[in-house]
Amino acid sequence: MGLISVAAFPPIHFVPIVIISFVGLIWLLDGSKEEKNFNRKQSAKVSFINGSFLVGYNFGLGFFSAGFYWIGFSFLVDVEKFSWMMPFAILGLSACFATYIGLVTLITFYLSNRGIGRIIIFSIVWVVFEWIRGFLFTGFPWNLLGTIWVNSNNMIQFASFFGVLGLSLITALTLSSFAIMGYKNKPIIWRLKAVGAPVSLMVLAWIGGVYKLSGVDTDFVDGVLLRLVQPNIQQSEKWKPEKRLNHLNNLLELTNSPSVQGDTVKPTHIIWPETAIPFSLRGTLSPALEIISKAAPKNGALFSGALEITNNQFGEKKFWNTLKVITPENKNFDSYKKFHLVPFGEFIPFREQLETLLIDNKYSALARIDFSRGSGLKVLNAPGIPPASPLICYEIIFTGNVVPANVDEQNRPEWLLNITNDAWFGLSMGPYQHLAAAKFRAVEEGLPLVRVANTGISALIDPYGRTIVQTRLNERNFIDVGLPKAIMDRTFFSKTQALFYRFLH
Structure with missing residues (x-):
């Protein structure tokens, strides 16, 4: 049954x-x-x-x-x-x-x-x-x-x-x-x-x-044109060192392609998917940041998922799954670090005990890094666009926990930005079900959702949960779309959710 x-x-x-x-x-x-x-x-x-x-x-x-x-x-x-x-x-x-x-x-x-x-x-x-x-x-x-x-x-x-x-x-x-x-x-x-x-x-x-x-149309923010970039990089190829330059060129080519709306139409903001930049933008690879920042629109920004590597006070490396806001003038304008990590995907619970059990297993899948946990939800700012609530991968599926609770009404984000990499799951039900869960967050919060996925499904959802446009799964493409306005009066759910959800997180 x-x-x-x-x-x-x-x-x-x-x-x-x-x-x-x-x-x-x-x-x-x-x-x-x-x-x-x-x-x-x-x-x-x-x-x-x-x-x-x-x-x-x-x-x-x-x-x-x-x-x-x-x-x-x-x-x-x-x-x-x-x-x-x-x-x-x-x-x-x-x-x-x-x-x-x-x-x-x-x-x-x-x-x-x-x-x-x-x-x-x-x-x-x-x-x-x-x-x-x-x-x-x-x-x-x-x-x-x-x-x-x-x-x-x-x-x-x-x-x-x-x-x-x-x-x-x-x-x-x-x-x-x-x-x-x-x-x-x-x-x-x-x-x-x-x-x-x-x-x-x-x-x-x-x-x-x-x-x-009835009679409700989708209103768009003036002066904002988004380009959602779906590079369609297969997971088996994504982290190969010799492929890094190819992946970056793939993203840049889609970013710089002429708009289907005409040569005179230029996107104001570019959005790349989760870990689109498959290397840290620090140290010897910092020149890549210079190249990427030049792709950011003037007076706008480029949003991208990226791997970030830092050192703690003991000199130990820490790894973060981040979303960067990159501008031509200020290379790192703002950033967000993912805080709801995937067990056994981004960190191994009880790692020491499990590694002890599997120490003689040459096929052990535990020989991987653990990502560090970010501090929590935040309001992400960028030039020329309303503030957003950033969510990486499956952070979007948690009802009642997609908008920071510690901001006042005037500083509340006006859209949800979800970047993800569903390439792990191929042509299965997973990416479709992931998108379905994401749509409900738009309805619950009364906020538009911009979703950019590596292999799909990328989509623009208005604050009523209506799909404006979406890509197909496993296609290399980009879409140029406006940014819908948030619902003027907050939804009942967004006003009362603290009673049921916020105290748990």
Whole structure:
């Protein structure tokens, strides 16, 4: 059941399939033979494993295995060294995350009986664990249930009030309510009313979205023309020293190409993707900064992801995943250091212990550097453009944590800038699902989103979550676009999110 439900998410978008999977999950839970007040002599562990927990755990194992399969593509970049880890990574991660849904069904079973009460409790507990999934063990809120509506501009407006988790709640309630139709001991009229109530709520959410978007056009900031550069550098080639100059020339060629809007049209700001500059701009490679700064538009700026290497007070090297603002006059105008690092990707948890275990394994993937953690979200400034909230890679997926909380209304960023490198994941569902999560941040915050990816998908999203333009996956291209204005009145979600999210970060 869990496995087929992934077809409702991008890029397939077959939403009706989740009705089948959620109804099946509820019916299996209803059929659980576990006794709520089991005999004290009976092992609690046996009851826990054999009953309601296992119903949800098996669902979760399918859901997360199908939803996370794309992570395995990253182990194929260096097949000889990393491919052996692929099945362990996918199944291991899925097995851990399946525990969340196992706990959902366990708690639901013990707090409710078969009927409407169970549907309500299940929906609430489901969303509580989606929320927990967003911060526990550094957090990985991927494929939240509300994301299935990403293709409906009307439906996703609900997120501007209650976030994607609010949309997850009414979605879970609606999907699971169809299980009531199988309760033959209830009159058909009663069953239809029980299903009709949450369905009506979904319809009202959709109508509210229609009303919110009616007659609303996208307004653009005067005097700003962005060029989003997608160089399409394959991950297996990206960090080869002999390829560095080729990669830089690739970026410069796309940056200096004539605009499709005419030779007289010149971009005011250039944006390159995550770690587009695959070397530190310090020391012997500082001449590269001189070349790059000349590509920055006059009175504008070039935004680029870059590797930064510094030395601490003990002379030890520290590595940072950064976003640089480069201008012709002031080479390093502003910068941001990524703070939400990817476990096992940008740092190894318990590195010393794991290296001890794998010290004799010539295929160990742990012989890598650990990136250092930045200080947190910030407002990024650049000449000739409103301030932005910079987000690198999967920092964009964390609902309620994409705009710095410690700024006043006048200094609040007016757009979201997300640079990423999804080349790790090839032609899989991963990049599409990453973009879907990013769209919800635009709706929640009422801010336009500019997303620039190495191999795609690069996109411009207006503050209502509508896609203005986007590239295809795995294409070398650039797009020249304006910068949409932020919504004048802040969204309800952006005003109240501190109650639910900010204290966790």
